[in-house]
Amino acid sequence: MDNQLNRESEEMEIDLSELFMTLLAKVPLMAAAGIFAALVVFLTAKFALEPSWQSTTRIYVLAKQDNTMVTYNDLQTGTQLTKDYAELICSRFVLEEVIEQLGLGLSYDQLKDSVSVSSPSDTRIIAISVTDSDPVRAMRVANAVREAAAAHIQNVMDIEAVNVVETADLPAVKSGPAVGKMTMLGGALGAFAVAAVAVAACLFNDRIRTSEDVERYLNLSTLAVIPLNEGERKKKKKTGRR
Structure with missing residues (x-):
């Protein structure tokens, strides 16, 4: 029982580590998506929405x-x-x-x-x-x-x-739309959308890519790892194109 719990704990740590690395790799894309979404929301709120x-x-x-x-x-x-x-x-x-x-x-x-x-x-x-x-x-x-x-x-x-x-006076400042708040919210939602897609792709990706995956998911020991020669890979690609 203890060994099983330790194994599950180890797998969870590996999953979290992989998830963190996935998100870390997507930081540039998250930043780009956040900036793009914020820009779209800003332009929409500034020029398309009617001020109040x-x-x-x-x-x-x-x-x-x-x-x-x-x-x-x-x-x-x-x-x-x-x-x-x-x-x-x-x-x-x-x-x-x-x-x-x-x-x-x-x-x-x-x-x-x-x-x-x-x-x-x-x-x-x-x-x-x-x-x-x-x-x-x-x-x-x-x-x-x-x-x-x-x-x-x-x-x-x-x-x-x-x-x-x-008495009511002539308002000097617009009451809406709140361009700043909408821009920040749009940027946050854009970055969150990319992060959510990355997390979902990581969690539902059940492909076996490493020897550790073989041991973890199939309970099989890996006897050896055969590296793929880059030259052979290029040769196969050229053959496939023909």
Whole structure:
């Protein structure tokens, strides 16, 4: 039993060593594939994909109070209601009003996909972000959504006021595509693909190439090794061509 375990351990070490040498031999090809894939992804992201811009506006929702004192429970309740506000902001009533007001020529679902609502934890501040291929349109839509949503929230939830914390401005930096990240990911995937093919070829290669393979796979002892003369090899190749 111990001899069998030692033999299996030895075979595993030989396999791992062979696998490592295979990968080491493929390093130049992996590097070339990674560079090529990164270049393709970079050119695609830089020149083929449409850039996007994001503009954000922020509001503060103030609930009605019977007195001027704001308790911790009031803050907790206000924080929990931010999810309700987010649903109202992206409601069909609000977005279709914005589409009609700005003449966007978009469907409700198309505009909804470009609008995102978030809220910092433990606050009643709500951020409304709009992503668009046109930075000016992103700003205009964000401000229009804020105005329509503010009125809708007040009417539906009987809110005292929806104050503007920050209006949407013209974005100066593109929000996408992330060219750098995509390029790095493309290069890594290219190199990984070559490594995966090399590993698979090594693992599934059951050809007997050395005397050690004969002993390991066939359990036969090698009596002698007959080297092939290079001259004979060339002669055979010439004969085969004729």
